[in-house]
Amino acid sequence: MAAMNDLTERQRKILLLVVRDYIESAQPVGSLRLLEHYQFETSSATVRNEMAALTELGYLRQPHTSAGRVPTEEGYRYFVSAMLRQAELPEPVQHTISHQFHQARPEVEEWMTLAVSVLARQSQAVSLITAPHAAQARFKHLELISTQGRQVLMVLVLMSGEVNQQILSLAEPVPQERLSLAAIHLTQVYAGRSVEEIAALSPRADALEADISLLVAQAMRRAAEQTGGQLYFDGLTRVLSEPEFSDSEEARRALRLLEERNLLQELLARSAAEGGVGGVQVLIGGESAWEELRQCSIVLAHYGIPGQMTGTLGVLGPMRMSYNRTIPAVRFVAGLLSELVGDVFAGQ
Amino acid sequence: MAAMNDLTERQRKILLLVVRDYIESAQPVGSLRLLEHYQFETSSATVRNEMAALTELGYLRQPHTSAGRVPTEEGYRYFVSAMLRQAELPEPVQHTISHQFHQARPEVEEWMTLAVSVLARQSQAVSLITAPHAAQARFKHLELISTQGRQVLMVLVLMSGEVNQQILSLAEPVPQERLSLAAIHLTQVYAGRSVEEIAALSPRADALEADISLLVAQAMRRAAEQTGGQLYFDGLTRVLSEPEFSDSEEARRALRLLEERNLLQELLARSAAEGGVGGVQVLIGGESAWEELRQCSIVLAHYGIPGQMTGTLGVLGPMRMSYNRTIPAVRFVAGLLSELVGDVFAGQ
């Protein structure tokens, strides 16, 4: 492992260019190629020497003796940390995205699908996001709606705005009025309470209400146990044209994670512990993460109101994903969503 | 194009075996291979002659002169129509699936994810389903919940059980009591009404209610305009290991459809016009469907209560998908869902 700042200015320049070129071309980059495409005052031999040094330092790697250089994970990391400092999304793009969000219908679901769509387009990789999720599930409102016979639709709204619906089969038909009364009563009693409080309240005499409050507690416990809000993603098919994914079965297996939603949610949640809202984290080569993600990188950030109502969004792509488009986009969208969520849920 | 029943018994047997073998092996099948793997009383030469005849008739095709035979679309169709007649899912599998559904929490969302998961596993292809969708959107219930300041969460429940939530920004803060009164009033007035009826009712004097009823009408119109319920799918990554998809960019492009949810919904909705609930339709080679689906087949069925509350489910896979596992599975799951939906929504 190399120390951080032992690079000369020229080495730094060469390293960054190699990474940049490799990200674009997906081909090992050699000294001549570098001279052709970028401005240099030195000759190819000098560049070769520097590249050898960078290889020695662990930032670059040769797939085989007579090939150009490819960044190592360490190399990507250097590139990314240089990137993190600066890198704003261009003004006009910011405006477009911002506009799209304010144009959209004010529903969380809309925001989520818009966010993944924007990120997928911007990064050309797979984007994911979890809906904002309250740190603590608190009861807001209950509605019971008779549909037919003994079937009742229960709609449970949490203070986070999360809506939970479930179909109950009662032992016998109950008229809508009685259902409404029960719902109003329970709503009054439970308003603002947490799962524990609701579970602790002694079951009331009324059999119907007792049944229902049991189900309410269950539903809330489920909501609380979830590590995050609902997961959305986009860009899966776009990424299939990347060479990494069409070639190797290895990388393709990584995509299989996407259908194991709970696994992925856990991954996102785990990182929440580390980074606060605002900062962009970049996991390169699946450091500290899953085996399947060896070949991948993840750029992620958290949004929302810290400690109250947060979600995670990120981009999953090949290690040579376009960080300079992805990182600013992730940061910007996270900021935008924090604002929107803040407007609606702040101070509960 | 060949007439339907001009095949001798032996030709029929050979054709079905060729299709079956090709579906399994993904390799052109020759006369010798057929003799090895299945029981024949004739020699390879006879089989060759019959294969030549079947090629002449348009059921088979040779990728090149010295290769085995591959089914044409016509060949697949013959195979499928032979299949449609019989083909039940094995009893134990039926029981397992049935059990899973009755075990699941009684929520539409659960049913949908379970359905796609079962179908994806059973068919080894991409499965899709649209949530049950009412033929006509009818108002059931409205709830207004103040979250913070001028922000109000509107929860609109339709008689179909579809729940619609949206965040409103009012001109000025309104206390929860006033919101509740408005919601109760509107719920009474609108109960059971269709979009048109609601839009037709003259806007009332109360400004708050007027605003809200406008939004309700908008939301209902959106719900009505949607060609189907929410789209779920599964099995995307599994299908990537099929040779059709890892080899050709062509087939991979078909998968891109899956992220254009509206397109896909339209496709499913369009077929609804043709087949009623119960029958399984098989679209081979994207007949009458999209350009992108040239290489694919779709097995689909409708479920629910005809004319009232229906959804579509299907499997999208390569033309050589395993019809004999897919067709019975689609039929069975459609039946199961019809029952479940019927229990809850019948007779509204």
Place this chain on the structure above:
DNA sequence: ATTTAGCACTCGATCGCAACGAGTGCTAAA
């Protein structure tokens, strides 16, 4: 002490070519 021109060397990629073999269609005998 750097930098650079020159050069031998490496090794994957590409090309051409021969051999292989699965599969066919045809003919003639059973």
Place this chain on the structure above:
DNA sequence: TTTAGCACTCGTTGCGATCGAGTGCTAAAT
């Protein structure tokens, strides 16, 4: 009508030659 026999087709496989992008090293130049 079936089938054994056979010539023929043509994609696949294997192999050696060649190519060329790229390297590292050495020795001269700055």
